[in-house]
Amino acid sequence: MLRALLLRTPLLVVLCGAAGLSMWLPAAHASLTGDHDVAQAFFYSGIIVVIVTGMVMLAMANRRPRGTARSQLSALVGAYLILPLVFALPVTQALPDTTLANAWFEMVSSFTTTGATVYDDAARLAPSIHLWRGLVGWLGGLFVLVAATAILAPLNLGGSEVLAGRTGGQAAGGMTQIARIADPAERLLRYTAVITPLYAGLTLALWLLLMIAGEVNLVALVHAMSTLSTSGIGMGGDLTVMETGIAGEALIFLFLLLALTRRSLAERVQVMGSTGPLHQDAELRLALALIGGATLVLFLRHWIGAIEAEDAQDLNRAFRALWGTLFTVLSFLTTTGFESAEWQAARDWSGLSNPGLILAGLAMFGGGVATTAGGVKLLRVHVLALHGQRELERLLHPSSVGGGGEAARRLRRQGAYFAWLFFMLFALTVAVTTAGLALLGLEFEPALVLTLAALTTTGQLADLAATSPIRYADLGAAAKLVLGAVMVLGRVEILAVLALLAPSSWRR
Amino acid sequence: MKVIICGAGQVGWQIARQLSGERNDVTVVDYNPDLVRRATDTLDVQGIVGFASYPDVLDRAGARDADLLIAATHSDEVNMVTCQVAHSVFSVPRKIARLRAQNYLDAIYSDLYRRDHLPIDVVISPEKEVAEAALQRLAAPATFDTESFMLGRAQLLGMALDEDCPVLNTPLRQLNDLFPSLRAIVVGVRREGRLFAPDPGDQLFAGDQIYVFSHSEDMNRALEIFGKKSKKQERIVIVGGGNVGLGVARALEARTDRVRAKVIEKNRSVAERAADSLERTIVLNGDGMDMDMLLEAAVDRADAVLAVTDDDKTNLLVAVRAKQAGATMSIALVNDPTLAPLMAPLDIDAYINPRATTVSSILRHIRHGRVRRIYSIGDAEAEVIEAQILSTSPMTGRQIREIEFPEGVLVGAVMKGDKVLKPTGELRLEAGDFVAMFAMSLDVREVERLLQVSIDFF
Numbered sequence: 001m002l003r004a005l006l007l008r009t010p011l012l013v014v015l016c017g018a019a020g021l022s023m024w025l026p027a028a029h030a031s032l033t034g035d036h037d038v039a040q041a042f043f044y045s046g047i048i049v050v051i052v053t054g055m056v057m058l059a060m061a062n063r064r065p066r067g068t069a070r071s072q073l074s075a076l077v078g079a080y081l082i083l084p085l086v087f088a089l090p091v092t093q094a095l096p097d098t099t100l101a102n103a104w105f106e107m108v109s110s111f112t113t114t115g116a117t118v119y120d121d122a123a124r125l126a127p128s129i130h131l132w133r134g135l136v137g138w139l140g141g142l143f144v145l146v147a148a149t150a151i152l153a154p155l156n157l158g159g160s161e162v163l164a165g166r167t168g169g170q171a172a173g174g175m176t177q178i179a180r181i182a183d184p185a186e187r188l189l190r191y192t193a194v195i196t197p198l199y200a201g202l203t204l205a206l207w208l209l210l211m212i213a214g215e216v217n218l219v220a221l222v223h224a225m226s227t228l229s230t231s232g233i234g235m236g237g238d239l240t241v242m243e244t245g246i247a248g249e250a251l252i253f254l255f256l257l258l259a260l261t262r263r264s265l266a267e268r269v270q271v272m273g274s275t276g277p278l279h280q281d282a283e284l285r286l287a288l289a290l291i292g293g294a295t296l297v298l299f300l301r302h303w304i305g306a307i308e309a310e311d312a313q314d315l316n317r318a319f320r321a322l323w324g325t326l327f328t329v330l331s332f333l334t335t336t337g338f339e340s341a342e343w344q345a346a347r348d349w350s351g352l353s354n355p356g357l358i359l360a361g362l363a364m365f366g367g368g369v370a371t372t373a374g375g376v377k378l379l380r381v382h383v384l385a386l387h388g389q390r391e392l393e394r395l396l397h398p399s400s401v402g403g404g405g406e407a408a409r410r411l412r413r414q415g416a417y418f419a420w421l422f423f424m425l426f427a428l429t430v431a432v433t434t435a436g437l438a439l440l441g442l443e444f445e446p447a448l449v450l451t452l453a454a455l456t457t458t459g460q461l462a463d464l465a466a467t468s469p470i471r472y473a474d475l476g477a478a479a480k481l482v483l484g485a486v487m488v489l490g491r492v493e494i495l496a497v498l499a500l501l502a503p504s505s506w507r508r
Numbered sequence: 509m510k511v512i513i514c515g516a517g518q519v520g521w522q523i524a525r526q527l528s529g530e531r532n533d534v535t536v537v538d539y540n541p542d543l544v545r546r547a548t549d550t551l552d553v554q555g556i557v558g559f560a561s562y563p564d565v566l567d568r569a570g571a572r573d574a575d576l577l578i579a580a581t582h583s584d585e586v587n588m589v590t591c592q593v594a595h596s597v598f599s600v601p602r603k604i605a606r607l608r609a610q611n612y613l614d615a616i617y618s619d620l621y622r623r624d625h626l627p628i629d630v631v632i633s634p635e636k637e638v639a640e641a642a643l644q645r646l647a648a649p650a651t652f653d654t655e656s657f658m659l660g661r662a663q664l665l666g667m668a669l670d671e672d673c674p675v676l677n678t679p680l681r682q683l684n685d686l687f688p689s690l691r692a693i694v695v696g697v698r699r700e701g702r703l704f705a706p707d708p709g710d711q712l713f714a715g716d717q718i719y720v721f722s723h724s725e726d727m728n729r730a731l732e733i734f735g736k737k738s739k740k741q742e743r744i745v746i747v748g749g750g751n752v753g754l755g756v757a758r759a760l761e762a763r764t765d766r767v768r769a770k771v772i773e774k775n776r777s778v779a780e781r782a783a784d785s786l787e788r789t790i791v792l793n794g795d796g797m798d799m800d801m802l803l804e805a806a807v808d809r810a811d812a813v814l815a816v817t818d819d820d821k822t823n824l825l826v827a828v829r830a831k832q833a834g835a836t837m838s839i840a841l842v843n844d845p846t847l848a849p850l851m852a853p854l855d856i857d858a859y860i861n862p863r864a865t866t867v868s869s870i871l872r873h874i875r876h877g878r879v880r881r882i883y884s885i886g887d888a889e890a891e892v893i894e895a896q897i898l899s900t901s902p903m904t905g906r907q908i909r910e911i912e913f914p915e916g917v918l919v920g921a922v923m924k925g926d927k928v929l930k931p932t933g934e935l936r937l938e939a940g941d942f943v944a945m946f947a948m949s950l951d952v953r954e955v956e957r958l959l960q961v962s963i964d965f966f
Contacts, residue, residue, distance in 0.1 A: 401773075401780055403784045
């Protein structure tokens with residue numbers, strides 16, 4: 001009954017309903033902590049959203065769903081346009097002194113797992129609102145995971161165009177023997193049912209582990225949620241709010257590793273071919289090389305600085321600097337954006353400032369495809385590197401044939417082509433957005449850093465990548481609007497948006 | 509003996525030729541009438557047109573009273589099924605199948621070919637053996653023919669003597685006195701196109717091609733005495749990436765010394781397959797006859813060029829071309845044995861005859877007695893037979909000088925236990941010893957008689 005109803009209702013309406021229901025969690029939290037104003041705001045917003053959604057559902061009850069994969073894609077993009085407004089509703093109620101634009105920006109940034117916040121004064125928000133931000137980020141992560149497998153992969157988007165070597169935005173050609181193709185809604189429902197318990201279970205595990213390590217209840221939950229969703233939303237600017245220090249960070253580090261490869265979730269949700277042992281996984285190996293390389297370079301730089309400052313003997317501080325570097329590198333590679341509490345320790349140790357731009361570079365690499373991470377994605381980088389290596393070989397031996405099997409060859413040819421296409425679109429978007437922000441009156445460096453932060457869904461870059469931290473709150477409404485749009489672009493990937501806008505989809 | 513050969517392609521035809529030449533009752537089965545006609549027209553064999561694995565076709569071919577079935581069609585699977593049918597329906601006592609795919613040949617699955625599973629008594633894979641032959645040629649670059657015997661402890665080396673050879677015009681008897689510790693013996697000489705087994709009084713002349721049976725440890729010394737230097741090869745170009753070329757390249761990759769091999773293959777998909785299964789070797793896609801392609805493979809600096817495509821003429825021309833471009837050595841795969849005399853005028857250093865290797869491996873299982881290895885020399889002019897001496901053999905317990913060997917037979921080496929000895933007149937042969945004999949084709953029957961077990965053995 002419920003299943004049939006869910007299958008018949010458009011995806012967007014179902015999502016709105018889920019958003020409304022989720023508002024009651026912070027409502028419950030607020031009423032338990034005695035913050036009745038906030039509780040009321042969330043509770044009534046939830047009721048309004050649920051009732052309106054229910055009415056829309058009733059109105060559309062007799063609708064026969066067309067159920068093309070493309071309509072799912074438009075629902076996916078539509079979700080990023082509409083849901084942040086729904087999410088912003090309780091925020092505007094609970095925070096009377098905020099504008100709708102700010103609330104909307106905050107929610108776009110949370111839902112796209114960017115984690116950029118206009119409220120840099122953490123104390124200004126009630127704990128329940130922090131919970132709400134974390135929850136929206138967590139839901140955004142879940143939505144991305146499900147969408148990547150159920151909506152984007154069948155359409156050859158979101159990284160699977162690289163593996164399949166077929167043009168994105170088009171489903172595989174039908175075969176005459178196949179009489180019935182699974183309805184996209186069914187697929188979505190099935191993958192949601194598979195992924196949600198895993199995702200929620202991992203979050204619960206991290207939450208419990210953090211609490212066992214001695215973390216405050218709410219802080220542990222918010223951080224667990226934003227770790228799994230790689231949103232990096234915290235109770236404050238960095239992880240200094242955590243009481244558990246390095247132990248807590250180590251737990252988060254462990255769960256951040258999940259965002260490096262799509263294979264961290266169960267094998268049965270893998271629609272994209274993934275075979276071979278885990279240690280041979282291209283994305284994982286590339287990620288480990290990047291993490292190792294970046295950590296080593298950053299650490300050595302500090303170490304040499306410390307020698308000059310005659311402080312190299314202090315093993316404790318050296319270790320803390322190393323840990324801070326390692327954690328922050330992984331955190332930005334997965335586009336989470338947590339800043340280790342020890343990141344500053346490195347600076348104190350050597351007296352050198354931290355090069356934030358390297359973090360922007362790492363965020364551009366991004367995590368694995370079909371994970372919650374943003375950016376160009378490791379798979380595409382890997383494929384481009386493979387292609388480059390092969391081209392070098394061809395310089396020496398123009399007629400040589402590359403080995404590695406049929407799949408590897410396809411990766412190097414069509415795969416590399418699509419990866420390159422994506423990379424170019426990415427670069428173009430960076431250029432256009434930077435220019436746009438500059439037009440709105442920003443300096444070049446902030447404009448570039450903010451663009452990268454939005455496009456790679458790593459909002460915290462604004463704090464670390466520029467020479468001096470950039471405050472989102474200081475931006476004008478127009479700049480916020482642009483950044484919000486770019487966040488959505490970065491989240492659903494530009495190829496998907498282009499596929500939606502392609503003229504072939506206008507035909508009915 | 510009644511033999512059925514399934515598949516009248518290159519391998520099938522060569523086996524049929526060899527076996528029919530030995531007065532066996534041979535029937536050839538192939539679904540291609542042209543191939544069957546070629547076999548029946550050129551050889552003394554019967555031909556049946558039909559699909560080899562069909563029971564009724566095998567029945568027509570006389571499988572009910574056949575002693576041996578050789579499945580050598582181009583398909584591994586057909587060969588397997590043919591053996592199964594021959595076993596289950598017709599109870600053919602011995603079945604030989606050719607399997608090419610490496611996956612079927614892996615030693616861990618060899619259990620598969622047991623009588624109650626897939627009843628194949630002997631698995632042969634010509635490509636693999638040709639690849640091994642090619643590697644042997646590479647290992648002894650100064651020779652035009654090599655084959656290992658006695659579990660690799662002895663080598664048959666074929667050498668062409670030139671003016672630099674220090675032992676020309678010396679009776680062979682004196683070689684023993686000059687080099688008493690050398691465990692090598694000249695077993696065959698080809699002079700002016702005629703192969704014969706030399707007498708101790710015979711001398712060697714420039715222009716002779718000789719076959720020397722040598723202990724593996726003395727191989728380099730033997731080569732030196734006959735005026736050949738061995739040099740290590742590092743850059744090898746293989747033209748032809750089919751099963752043979754791929755097998756050679758794989759074996760070269762597996763070697764511990766750093767050999768840099770390049771493979772040139774014309775067919776894109778074959779080249780891709782080769783590239784997939786090789787790691788360090790560079791595979792080039794293009795025509796091996798193309799000079800640009802050869803230069804891209806740096807053939808001018810190559811220590812050896814191996815032409816192993818499926819076309820004899822291409823192989824010859826590529827070998828000549830590579831030699832001309834500056835390659836140190838060239839080796840060609842030649843299916844047609846009548847092309848062999850062209851090697852010297854074309855300045856091709858060595859050739860591989862797949863027929864010799866394949867037929868050798870099949871003959872081993874047909875000969876009487878405990879034959880372990882057979883190598884066919886030249887255009888089936890002579891054979892080197894390695895066999896165990898059974899207690900019932902007329903040779904057992906006698907000194908070599910007492911045994912009445914035919915004129916065209918020479919003993920190359922004797923293996924007692926795991927020691928390989930140089931044959932002398934006083935050496936006494938015991939039951940259980942292995943002996944390697946060079947025998948002219950006409951004398952093979954006599955050698956068989958010497959090796960044969962008498963009826964009371966059973």
